[in-house]
Amino acid sequence: MxxxxxxxxxxxxxxxxxxxxxxxxxxxxxxxxxxxxxRGGVCILAIEDGCILLVKQYRYPHGCDTLEIPAGKLEKGEDRNEACFREFEEETDRRAKTMHFILQLLPTPGYSSEVDYLYEAIDFKHVDDSKPADDDEFLKVIKVPLEQAYQMVLKGEIVDAKTQIAILYAYTKKKSL
Structure with missing residues (x-):
């Protein structure tokens, strides 16, 4: 210690x-x-019509666009079990009835206290009255077939760690059924 x-x-x-x-x-x-x-964050795995929902957005520190699962930071005092619904709706214009907690991950344990919580959105639908994304975010939702997303992880085309974990989880779960 x-x-x-x-x-x-x-x-x-x-x-x-x-x-x-x-x-x-x-x-x-x-x-x-x-x-x-x-404060940590939430990230959401969502499968729609056999495709994983990804968000394309520019990431300033790396100077490039990334493909990521919907995610966001916890607001001060916010419960993670509520934040996952908020973030999913803000980033995808979809509202989930249920969120299933999968696991927690430490994205950079060597120097950061951040803990991210991975959920799976269950029984969701597109809504017109969704909460808007943050004013400094320009997001584009992209649906990628799960097999293709898996191959993109293996080829290094999807580099975001939480997204890699979510895709590998979903792919392994699908293969074990």
Whole structure:
């Protein structure tokens, strides 16, 4: 176990909070840790007509468009079991009756506290009165056949980790039926 001795805030933003921590290692030596604190997020696997719903969007840090499952950060104090419905509707114009929790994942455990929660949307339909996406998001929903999405993961064409996990989960589940 590592023990935190001192923590200094380096940055406090809208999405992340960064600290520089002095710690004690399990053998008694001292070390430093840079930690990005994040509220976490939800991500949603949705299969429609044999296709996985993906969202194409530009990702500024990487300077390119990505294909991702619908996802978003948790708002302060928001329950993840409610956030999954909100994010799914905002990003896809679809409303789910049920969300099935699949698993939690740690996208970058070496330096971030972020935990993402993967759900599967069950019994959903397109709605005209959906909640709008965030004003700084330009999203395009794309339906990709599950087999093709699986091949895209294997070829390195889908590089987002949460999306890779969701596709591999859905593909394996389908193959085991």
């Amino acid at each position: 590592e023990k935190k001795l001192k923590s200094e805030t380096v940055f406090d933003g809208n999405v992340i909070h960064v600290t520089y921590d002095d710690i004690e290692l399990e053998d008694g030596r001292k070390a430093k840790r840079e930690v990005v604190h994040h």
